[in-house]
């Protein structure tokens with residue numbers, strides 16, 4: 001299993017190119033199940049493990065996927081299957097997003113219940129409740145959920161929590177259901193807006209995607225589409241935090257500042273100097289960060305996916321920073337690993353208090369999920385001495401060519417096979 005070896009303590013400098021958004025590309029590619037026409041999706045981080053799993057999912061359901069660099073063509077090969085294989089769903093929970101398009105088109109779908117993961121239980125009750133309101137019946141069988149409805153009906157759905165996945169699943173189901181469906185208390189992440197644009201390209205009418213109320217006028221038959229995925233705001237945020245932690249100066253190219261409002265404002269409070277323009281963000285950090293407390297919230301709040309890297313930055317702050325995680329119930333696994341590098345972090349339930357200190361020192365540590373892995377990278381790049389990160393496959397799920405991107409910006413980071 002691959003490991004990262006980092007010789008820390010070098011300032012990041014120069015330019016880093018941001019990839020297309022993993023979490024926008026996944027639902028958009030799955031939305032190609034809504035049509036038999038060819039779809040072309042550009043700016044896809046196609047080398048990521050989760051993207052490769054998505055291609056396998058689409059192929060297992062009957063699509064043909066042709067990848068050329070960051071451009072992905074999804075073609076029809078005949079009829080689609082309505083059963084997602086457990087072997088794929090257990091590797092990537094987002095596979096459950098295939099339920100919405102398949103149920104709406106064929107009136108029947110069988111998907112394995114994804115189960116929890118390191119960061120939480122992650123039930124799918126909000127997805128299922130939405131499908132029920134649209135007229136689906138469900139039964140559980142052998143670890144799978146079978147959803148059926150001769151024909152889904154348009155409906156007014158209010159989510160009990162603005163779940164990202166449930167909003168996407170229901171938007172896709174609504175796009176292939178003739179009539180007007182509204183989703184209230186919808187997730188507002190920029191990835192919703194991107195999916196909305198793709199569904200419009202397919203021929204549905206979409207209003208308010210990316211706001212708390214989405215309205216979709218669906219159609220029984222949808223067409224093909226060509227779409228360019230938005231930049232990855234979490235990858236961009238991770239690079240900004242790594243730069244701040246190493247007290248460096250970098251320019252992110254292909255990044256969207258408007259999608260990172262809460263993070264940029266916390267970074268400014270911590271003492272970073274930030275400038276941005278169309279398609280770029282520049283950050284310079286000259287001294288130890290000031291303590292800035294954060295609370296994770298659904299967008300436009302501080303993103304849970306940057307909570308761990310934020311904590312890594314705060315390990316060297318002046319003072320005490322509180323970090324509260326409200327989205328997932330178990331997303332502090334990185335705290336103990338950071339502790340192995342000398343960080344002082346007290347965790348109690350969903351809150352952690354970080355007592356900042358001058359510097360961390362390198363250590364052998366282990367990633368437990370994508371963003372915990374990103375936090376360890378941030379810490380390792382800033383720490384004194386050598387850090388070895390095991391279980392790099394977690395990081396590979398969400399960061400494309402990360403060692404090459406960071407090395408070009410001055411990091412000493414190598415992959416050991």
Ligand code: EPZ
Pocket residue numbers: 023024026094120121122123124125126127128161162163164165166304305327328329370371398
């Ligand atoms: C998406 O996951 C992202 N994944 C996650 O990114 C991200 O952390 C999360 O949104 C929150 O921003 C993808 O886009 C592929 P949710 P998702 O449904 O859709 C609870 C990463 O690091 N909930 O908004 O699964 C759930 O348990 C990944 O790239 C229910 O209770 O997130 C969680 O506590 C990790 N019932 C909270 O809501 C439901 O039916 C947020 O989940 C659905 C969710």
